[in-house]
Amino acid sequence: MLTSYAAHFDTPAGYLDFARFGPPSRDAVAATARAMEESAGADHTTVDTLMGAEGVARDTAARLAGTDARHTVLLPNASTGLFHAALGIRDGVVLAPRTDFPANHYPWRRTAGLGRATPRWLDPAPGGGVTPDLVRAALTDDVVAVSVSAVDFRTGFRADLAALREAIGPDRLLIVDAIQAFGVAVMPWDAADVLVAGGQKWLRAGWATGFATLSDRALESLEPVLTGWTGVEDVGLFDGTEHPPAPDARRWSITNLSPVTAASFAAALDLVERHTVAAIEAAIAARIAELTDVVREYGGHVLSPTDPARRAGILSFTMPDHDPSLVAKSLHAEGVTPTVRTDSLRLSPHASTPPEASDRVAAALSSLRN
Numbered sequence: 569m570l571t572s573y574a575a576h577f578d579t580p581a582g583y584l585d586f587a588r589f590g591p592p593s594r595d596a597v598a599a600t601a602r603a604m605e606e607s608a609g610a611d612h613t614t615v616d617t618l619m620g621a622e623g624v625a626r627d628t629a630a631r632l633a634g635t636d637a638r639h640t641v642l643l644p645n646a647s648t649g650l651f652h653a654a655l656g657i658r659d660g661v662v663l664a665p666r667t668d669f670p671a672n673h674y675p676w677r678r679t680a681g682l683g684r685a686t687p688r689w690l691d692p693a694p695g696g697g698v699t700p701d702l703v704r705a706a707l708t709d710d711v712v713a714v715s716v717s718a719v720d721f722r723t724g725f726r727a728d729l730a731a732l733r734e735a736i737g738p739d740r741l742l743i744v745d746a747i748q749a750f751g752v753a754v755m756p757w758d759a760a761d762v763l764v765a766g767g768q769k770w771l772r773a774g775w776a777t778g779f780a781t782l783s784d785r786a787l788e789s790l791e792p793v794l795t796g797w798t799g800v801e802d803v804g805l806f807d808g809t810e811h812p813p814a815p816d817a818r819r820w821s822i823t824n825l826s827p828v829t830a831a832s833f834a835a836a837l838d839l840v841e842r843h844t845v846a847a848i849e850a851a852i853a854a855r856i857a858e859l860t861d862v863v864r865e866y867g868g869h870v871l872s873p874t875d876p877a878r879r880a881g882i883l884s885f886t887m888p889d890h891d892p893s894l895v896a897k898s899l900h901a902e903g904v905t906p907t908v909r910t911d912s913l914r915l916s917p918h919a920s921t922p923p924e925a926s927d928r929v930a931a932a933l934s935s936l937r938n
């Protein structure tokens with residue numbers, strides 16, 4: 569546990585569902601309340617002042633992604649970014665894993681329906697993920713992009729982004745959904761042409777927060793199909809004419825976001841930057857290793873990668889001879905919050921998760937033997 573980081577949170581010890589939702593810090597809650605209160609007493613300065621949080625959040629997200637503000641845009645969630653990317657591709661084939669979260673499926677189904685980019689689904693080995701070999705085997709001349717999750721929502725498989733970049737060459741786009749990794753895994757984000765993340769999970773910023781970064785290649789090649797009135801040049805000039813899209817990542821702006829959620833996002837990103845991704849990652853890795861031992865000790869079958877280099881903060885497992893809903897019942901009785909699926913369970917701790925969480929899981933799994 570990263571004690572100085574943990575001191576910012578009131579999350580119960582047994583909360584192990586960060587891959588679904590990351591309870592925000594007291595800092596994020598206070599920033600939200602403050603912004604909302606200020607908006608309630610608005611005068612002629614208030615809206616502009618509150619909107620300042622967007623610049624702060626964008627700059628911090630850019631630094632954490634290893635890029636700059638010109639290549640970064642705030643978004644309300646990861647899915648909006650994936651739709652921007654998908655609709656920006658005129659035609660060709662896009663490789664995406666069939667096993668991915670459906671947020672990385674529907675944009676490609678929609679573009680196929682529009683006669684633009686069409687998906688070709690990749691089938692990773694069970695418990696694995698998108699490897700350079702899998703991509704290489706599917707590469708044909710008509711493939712224009714590959715769209716993957718940095719960390720798989722189901723297994724926690726951590727993609728080798730640098731190797732994927734190398735496998736597809738410099739001319740195809742690498743689109744990365746980083747929602748299960750950003751802020752908690754040190755990864756080579758500069759390998760991606762498009763990086764999207766929502767802030768409601770591991771970044772612990774609450775819902776309706778997120779961002780995307782675009783490489784120069786992405787800025788050049790993606791058509792700005794969804795550019796709205798806030799994504800153009802001379803935003804404040806309402807002259808009835810069509811303005812060109814902004815030259816930078818702001819072209820992905822459809823309209824103004826909430827300055828209230830931006831305040832929360834800025835506070836959340838600041839916490840990550842101050843405590844460092846590397847330290848957060850190390851604390852999570854220690855807890856994952858411990859939880860893996862516990863699951864194995866009580867006869868569980870681990871579905872996540874065993875190689876620490878290929879996993880992140882997600883541990884999926886089954887308990888042979890026990891329905892996941894019954895395992896969940898025992899975990900709930902010990903104050904543990906897992907993700908419960910029909911075929912498996914998922915535990916996802918954060919750097920604030922104390923060792924006590926593993927004891928609680930052990931107590932729950934041992935009760936299954938009685």
Ligand SMILES: Cc1ncc(COP(=O)(O)O)c(C=O)c1O
Pocket residue numbers: 644645646647648669671672717720721745747748765766767778
């Ligand atoms: C890998 C992945 N991508 C996208 C999403 C959805 O993100 P958003 O609600 O920000 O679009 C989720 C989970 O909800 C997810 O696990």
